[in-house]
Amino acid sequence: MLRHAKVLFLPHRARPLSVFPIRKIMTDSPQLKKQKTENTKIIGTHNGTFHCDEALAVFLLRQTDTYANSELKRTRNEDILNGCDIVVDVGAIYDASKQRFDHHQRGFAEVFGHGFNTKLSSAGLIYKHFGKEIIATRLQLDESNEKVHTLWLKMYQEFIESLDAIDNGIPQYPSDIKPAYKSNTGLSSRVGALNPAWNQPSDAAILDERFAKASLLTGEEFLSKLDFYANAWLPARDLVVEALQKSKASLDPSGKLVLLEQYLPWKSHLFDLEAEGVIERTATYVVYSDESGKWRVQAVPVSEDSFDSRKALPAPWRGLRDEELSKATGVPGCIFIHASGFIGGHATKEGALKLAQMALEM
Known part of the structure; x- marks a missing residue:
């Protein structure tokens, strides 16, 4: 590996x-x-x-x-x-x-x-x-x-x-x-x-x-x-390691929620680090900013190339957008949740984190 x-x-x-x-x-x-x-x-x-x-x-x-x-x-x-x-x-x-x-x-x-x-x-x-x-x-x-x-x-x-x-x-x-x-x-x-x-x-x-x-x-x-x-590719590896450490220390001690302050290719590094035993296989949701300055919450897939998630975003949210989604979640500023539940969007970092935290508990 x-x-x-x-x-x-x-x-x-x-x-x-x-x-x-x-x-x-x-x-x-x-x-x-x-x-x-x-x-x-x-x-x-x-x-x-x-x-x-x-x-x-x-x-x-x-x-x-x-x-x-x-x-x-x-x-x-x-x-x-x-x-x-x-x-x-x-x-x-x-x-x-x-x-x-x-x-x-x-x-x-x-x-x-x-x-x-x-x-x-x-x-x-x-x-x-x-x-x-x-x-x-x-x-x-x-x-x-x-x-x-x-x-x-x-x-x-x-x-x-x-x-x-x-x-x-x-x-x-x-x-x-x-x-x-x-x-x-x-x-x-x-x-x-x-x-x-x-x-x-x-x-x-x-x-x-x-x-x-x-x-x-x-x-x-x-x-x-x-x-x-x-x-x-290689520079992103160090940033993923840093984000994993910071997230576990200040955001979620279980390691299930990971915050990246910027978008970067994280999937291959996450799975490599897990396979090498550097980190435990616990990451469930990754929150990061997209190219437009909005924020995404993405479910970690079961494998790097899979469309199946370790834990998809909640079924009641899937396929909803904007105000309808904000009402369903109780979190203002929602943008969308994909119909498969593998990814969603929010206007702010705080909102995306809130959605991820709620999804972990549901």
């Missing part, structure tokens, strides 16, 4: 996207050793149709100090691959000590760990071994910093794991459930669409050029997601 990080670091772009060059991708050639200079590392991956996992794996490697200025060799020729400094998604070998990172071989069952059990693709393998270095460099922090560890886990959960699952053919839902609609806009689908169609030219030069675009696409999204979690 995600560990608590006490202090926020506002990261700079330690390595901007411009340092990811769409370099000339080297084709099969007996002159590979001549092209490889003493200071140039070679990344190897398979040629032909490409996928999201190795496209991202190559980008991630180029965010490390070792492979920042590397060339890329796309081939299935074992002799050529053996001359590369690191090989991903081809070769039927997983051995970090030899810098070989394939996941297609029989018997491969490597997972990320830390509670994650999805079989890794080449993206997950590279992220598992190099992710902390990449994050630390991006944030200009030491790799051992607790914030790096927290973001390393979060980025796997929110970004990498789904790519691993898709590449390995692991369904998100049981196979007997028929999806209500198709979704072809995910990152893996968009990378796949960069491959030439069956009736388009698809020689090695074209495929290599499109692979470079795919790798940049995956990398831009990875870094964008990382910047969001470093600059927006």
